[in-house]
Amino acid sequence: MEERNAIPQERSLVEYVLRFCQFLRTKSCPVGTAVIVDLLEALRLVPFRDERRFKRVLKALLARDRRSFEHFDEWYDTFAFYHEKEQQSRRKERSDPTRDRQTLSLPSHSWEELKSWYRVESSEEELPAYSPVDTWTRKDFRLLDEQEVRRLERLLRRHVQRWIRRRSRLRKVTKRVSRFDLRRTVQRRLRRGTLDRFVFSTPKEKPLRIVLLCDVSRSMDIYSRFVVHFLYAFQGAYDKIETFVFSTRLYRITDLLKQYHIRQAFQRISAEVPQWSGGTDIGTCLWHFIRQYRHIYVDKRTVVLILSDGWDCGDREALARAMQLLHRSAAKIIWLNPLAGNPQFRPDVIGMKAAMPYVDVFASAHNVHTLIKVFRQIPRGRSKRQIVIRS
Amino acid sequence: MKSSPEKSTRSPSLDDIRQMFEQQGYISDPQIEMSLYLALQLRKPLLIEGPAGVGKTAIAQVMAQALHTKLIRLQCYEGLDATHALYEWNYPRQLLYLQIIDRQSHSTDAIEADLFSEKFLLRRPLLQAISHPHPVVLLIDEIDRADEEFESFLLELLSEWQITIPEIGTIRAQSIPYVILTGNRTRELSEALRRRCLYLWIDYPSPDKELQIIHAHIPHIHRQLAQHIAAFMHELRQLKLEKTPGISETIDWAQTLATLHYDHLDKHIIEQTLGVILKNWEDMRHTRDSLSDILEKTGIQSRFL
Numbered sequence: 162m163e164e165r166n167a168i169p170q171e172r173s174l175v176e177y178v179l180r181f182c183q184f185l186r187t188k189s190c191p192v193g194t195a196v197i198v199d200l201l202e203a204l205r206l207v208p209f210r211d212e213r214r215f216k217r218v219l220k221a222l223l224a225r226d227r228r229s230f231e232h233f234d235e236w237y238d239t240f241a242f243y244h245e246k247e248q249q250s251r252r253k254e255r256s257d258p259t260r261d262r263q264t265l266s267l268p269s270h271s272w273e274e275l276k277s278w279y280r281v282e283s284s285e286e287e288l289p290a291y292s293p294v295d296t297w298t299r300k301d302f303r304l305l306d307e308q309e310v311r312r313l314e315r316l317l318r319r320h321v322q323r324w325i326r327r328r329s330r331l332r333k334v335t336k337r338v339s340r341f342d343l344r345r346t347v348q349r350r351l352r353r354g355t356l357d358r359f360v361f362s363t364p365k366e367k368p369l370r371i372v373l374l375c376d377v378s379r380s381m382d383i384y385s386r387f388v389v390h391f392l393y394a395f396q397g398a399y400d401k402i403e404t405f406v407f408s409t410r411l412y413r414i415t416d417l418l419k420q421y422h423i424r425q426a427f428q429r430i431s432a433e434v435p436q437w438s439g440g441t442d443i444g445t446c447l448w449h450f451i452r453q454y455r456h457i458y459v460d461k462r463t464v465v466l467i468l469s470d471g472w473d474c475g476d477r478e479a480l481a482r483a484m485q486l487l488h489r490s491a492a493k494i495i496w497l498n499p500l501a502g503n504p505q506f507r508p509d510v511i512g513m514k515a516a517m518p519y520v521d522v523f524a525s526a527h528n529v530h531t532l533i534k535v536f537r538q539i540p541r542g543r544s545k546r547q548i549v550i551r552s
Numbered sequence: 553m554k555s556s557p558e559k560s561t562r563s564p565s566l567d568d569i570r571q572m573f574e575q576q577g578y579i580s581d582p583q584i585e586m587s588l589y590l591a592l593q594l595r596k597p598l599l600i601e602g603p604a605g606v607g608k609t610a611i612a613q614v615m616a617q618a619l620h621t622k623l624i625r626l627q628c629y630e631g632l633d634a635t636h637a638l639y640e641w642n643y644p645r646q647l648l649y650l651q652i653i654d655r656q657s658h659s660t661d662a663i664e665a666d667l668f669s670e671k672f673l674l675r676r677p678l679l680q681a682i683s684h685p686h687p688v689v690l691l692i693d694e695i696d697r698a699d700e701e702f703e704s705f706l707l708e709l710l711s712e713w714q715i716t717i718p719e720i721g722t723i724r725a726q727s728i729p730y731v732i733l734t735g736n737r738t739r740e741l742s743e744a745l746r747r748r749c750l751y752l753w754i755d756y757p758s759p760d761k762e763l764q765i766i767h768a769h770i771p772h773i774h775r776q777l778a779q780h781i782a783a784f785m786h787e788l789r790q791l792k793l794e795k796t797p798g799i800s801e802t803i804d805w806a807q808t809l810a811t812l813h814y815d816h817l818d819k820h821i822i823e824q825t826l827g828v829i830l831k832n833w834e835d836m837r838h839t840r841d842s843l844s845d846i847l848e849k850t851g852i853q854s855r856f857l
Contacts, residue, residue: 193747195747196747199594199596202594203590203593203594206590206593206594207566207586207589207590213582214582214586217582217583217586217587218586218590220583220586221583221586221587221590221591221750221751221752222590222750224751224753225746225747225751226746226751227601227737227753230751230752230753231753231755352643354647413740416740448792451794452796453737456738457737457738457739479792482792483792486794
């Protein structure tokens with residue numbers, strides 16, 4: 162790659178940059194028009210001689226979050242490589258059409274073709290294979306149609322009221338004449354110098370927060386319809402919830418779920434989460450969560466819900482330690498395992514075994530009936546003994 | 553490389569920035585220099601994110617020095633609001649003033665006008681920054697700790713560059729400050745804010761870079777010791793720790809060991825001084841357990857083995 166001269170001439174510079182921006186969009190790194198204007202301005206300012214410097218300018222302007230910042234060099238190299246190939250083939254075609262073209266695998270492409278080619282190359286998507294596990298559970302979830310989802314959502318809304326209305330010892334000022342607050346009235350008197358009005362206050366509400374970590378690896382594939390609806394219904398019913406999906410990596414999808422309609426939301430998620438139905442590494446994902454999100458989203462008022470079958474190919478030790486940490490910082494941990502609906506189920510998958518000691522409530526989430534029981538558990542305090550819900 | 557035609561006489565060139573970093577003993581890298589340079593040239597806020605203790609705040613300090621201007625810092629925290637960020641009336645002083653003046657000889661209007669004049673206005677960092685006659689460096693530290701409401705308020709300020717105080721009127725910015733925002737990712741920042749800023753992610757340094765940093769801060773440190781520390785810190789950060797130590801911990805540790813006149817690292821020394829870099833009991837235990845592994849990986853030989 163050293164000998165390539167990817168910095169284009171002045172004339173084609175704008176085109177090159179625009180193409181690169183388009184390429185970035187396929188990597189779900191959004192590039193707005195305003196940014197491109199800034200970028201062209203920046204390129205005018207910086208006397209770039211070498212490609213590295215050119216790349217730095219692009220990176221400074223186009224990468225807008227950690228993910229794109231870290232992948233930027235890689236993306237740029239990929240782009241530059243294929244761009245160069247394309248240019249070569251064009252040049253060859255133009256200058257010497259008789260020369261044999263066997264060294265080049267890429268004939269002259271239109272941009273659209275090229276783009277789709279990059280895309281195919283980058284995401285090795287496969288169709289999920291049929292897995293003949295527990296046909297009876299599958300049947301359950303197939304029944305979940307749009308109406309069922311709406312029912313689930315309604316059900317959630319009802320329970321949610323209880324999670325919000327938890328009272329704190331702190332009080333907040335209210336205009337309604339409810340309980341007279343002497344302390345605040347005296348404070349006001351001191352500040353104002355006169356007693357102009359009385360102050361009333363009510364207890365502050367201390368809503369419960371929920372973090373939902375959802376396994377979307379291949380072993381969970383047969384429940385994916387259910388998972389999708391569950392996530393969406395949950396996010397729609399309660400706004401103090403943060404949703405993450407994981408397989409070998411962890412993704413925060415709260416905003417996506419909030420912004421879009423269910424079908425669009427999941428199209429976007431599956432586009433942005435390349436590991437959807439890949440392998441599972443629960444331990445690493447939980448560590449990722451602990452490092453980056455625990456201090457934001459988890460406190461003593463947070464219930465952590467993990468939806469996973471516990472099939473894990475990662476480090477068992479890491480998983481146990483992560484669970485221990487989470488257990489200590491959260492209000493309680495609820496593990497939903499759709500497999501547990503089967504009467505023959507034993508939690509002896511490696512991942513499940515490692516996590517089990519730190520789980521407060523273990524439940525099968527294979528039908529709405531058990532889910533309701535789980536919802537009842539959510540606002541309750543942590544009990545000393547593990548609660549198992551299976552039916 | 554020295555000069556570009558568009559460059560104004562006052563704003564520093566890419567080389568100036570590099571030199572300034574060197575003079576301040578800040579070991580930067582080309583990407584940091586480029587982002588800072590472009591932020592200055594395009595007059596855009598620079599949003600810097602990264603783990604704790606990798607020198608995000610230090611960049612603003614270097615920038616202020618490079619531009620020979622003041623650094624105004626706004627430390628964000630949960631519950632920060634406009635009265636702490638922007639302005640507040642000096643109530644005690646107003647009260648005193650009311651007690652002192654002779655109410656007979658002043659009209660009520662005059663008193664009121666006096667009370668809400670700039671004399672009684674407490675300027676908080678944001679107001680200070682925009683009312684400064686020359687552009688200053690405004691550091692908005694740990695923006696992610698502030699509430700989302702504050703973030704949107706800040707957005708408004710960053711685009712309009714004016715503040716309305718009901719009693720006085722609208723104050724326009726006399727100069728537009730250079731803005732640096734830092735964050736630890738304790739909360740996802742809004743897209744709107746990201747769109748308006750240039751973005752820079754600073755991660756933990758490579759062992760080589762960390763070695764340079766150690767030498768820059770503690771010039772008299774033994775070469776071998778510095779190498780050991782850099783290698784050890786790199787391996788330590790690979791462990792799954794609850795609180796991964798940053799560069800400031802490295803510097804503290806190097807300082808400690810240099811003061812104790814050590815010229816190398818071994819298991820015994822590390823165990824005794826681990827408290828300088830790890831501030832969490834669990835982490836310490838975890839590290840002690842895997843100390844031999846780390847030492848093996850870094851190639852530090854223990855004298856006592």
